Amino acid sequence: ATYLEELGYNAAAVFPNFKYREDVPGWEVNIPEISLKLIAIRSGTVSLGFSGNVGLKGYGAMIILGCVVTSAKLTPTNPIPQDESFCDECKLCQKVCALRMFGSDDLDTITIGGYAFSCAKRVNLARCQIVCGGLSGLDKSKKWSTWSPGRYPFPTSDKEVMRLLATSINNALKWPESGDEIGVDVYELKNHEDFLNALGDDKEKLVNMIKETKLTCGNCQLICWGDPKETAENYRILTNSGCILQKETGEIIVLPHEEAER
Ligand code: SF4
Numbered sequence: 001a002t003y004l005e006e007l008g009y010n011a012a013a014v015f016p017n018f019k020y021r022e023d024v025p026g027w028e029v030n031i032p033e034i035s036l037k038l039i040a041i042r043s044g045t046v047s048l049g050f051s052g053n054v055g056l057k058g059y060g061a062m063i064i065l066g067c068v069v070t071s072a073k074l075t076p077t078n079p080i081p082q083d084e085s086f087c088d089e090c091k092l093c094q095k096v097c098a099l100r101m102f103g104s105d106d107l108d109t110i111t112i113g114g115y116a117f118s119c120a121k122r123v124n125l126a127r128c129q130i131v132c133g134g135l136s137g138l139d140k141s142k143k144w145s146t147w148s149p150g151r152y153p154f155p156t157s158d159k160e161v162m163r164l165l166a167t168s169i170n171n172a173l174k175w176p177e178s179g180d181e182i183g184v185d186v187y188e189l190k191n192h193e194d195f196l197n198a199l200g201d202d203k204e205k206l207v208n209m210i211k212e213t214k215l216t217c218g219n220c221q222l223i224c225w226g227d228p229k230e231t232a233e234n235y236r237i238l239t240n241s242g243c244i245l246q247k248e249t250g251e252i253i254v255l256p257h258e259e260a261e262r
């Protein structure tokens, strides 16, 4: 943004997460100021994968998008053709989502500027909020987990998912400190001034939200490395990594799934 301003254009960085529109009813849930993902797939910056993550050939989904809104006049570009997508539909991303947020083989399709884009249907976003938010980590198979010590039976309906969300939040509030809390304190980041500026008017609320959120997943993105052999190896490592448990002292331990179940 600074570079474009130096060239004489208006420019502003877009904060990519935790910041949602307040001018639309329901904004609290999932309407970002601008969807980086949708702009990026339509402009041909990246492709949309089966998981719903975006990626690039050779890199898979292991990329992070940034966005600047500017008054500079840019030349519009078209999407990456499907046969040049990074995604070979191996569907291993589906199997590393502990609560199978996109566990159906049905597709969601969205049309932007005359082009259609598809990815696996979102079964229920709360399944990701529970796992990615660190409230539960035990996989449907019960053979491995994320870094969350939360262990609950696999919910089979939306009603069970919402019950699990409420129960797991209540239980997580009682977890002992592990000494390894992983929420991010924005004030400890290098260059945090720039970061805070991008947060806009609700800085303190957002800073607290980021600090309290203990993200313990991202598997659907992290597993996908743009090379089928490496992605398969990532899947093998993760699904043989055991289960996380927390002792009463707060200590986090890793056990084989048979021992963790006892
Ligand atoms: S793991 Fe990556 S390549 Fe495989 S289906 Fe998912 S998004 Fe596509």
Ligand code: SF4
Binding pocket: 096, 097, 098, 099, 100, 101, 102, 127, 128, 129, 131, 132, 217, 218, 219, 220, 221
């Ligand atoms: S981040 Fe984790 S919980 Fe969320 S959709 Fe991806 S694999 Fe599932």
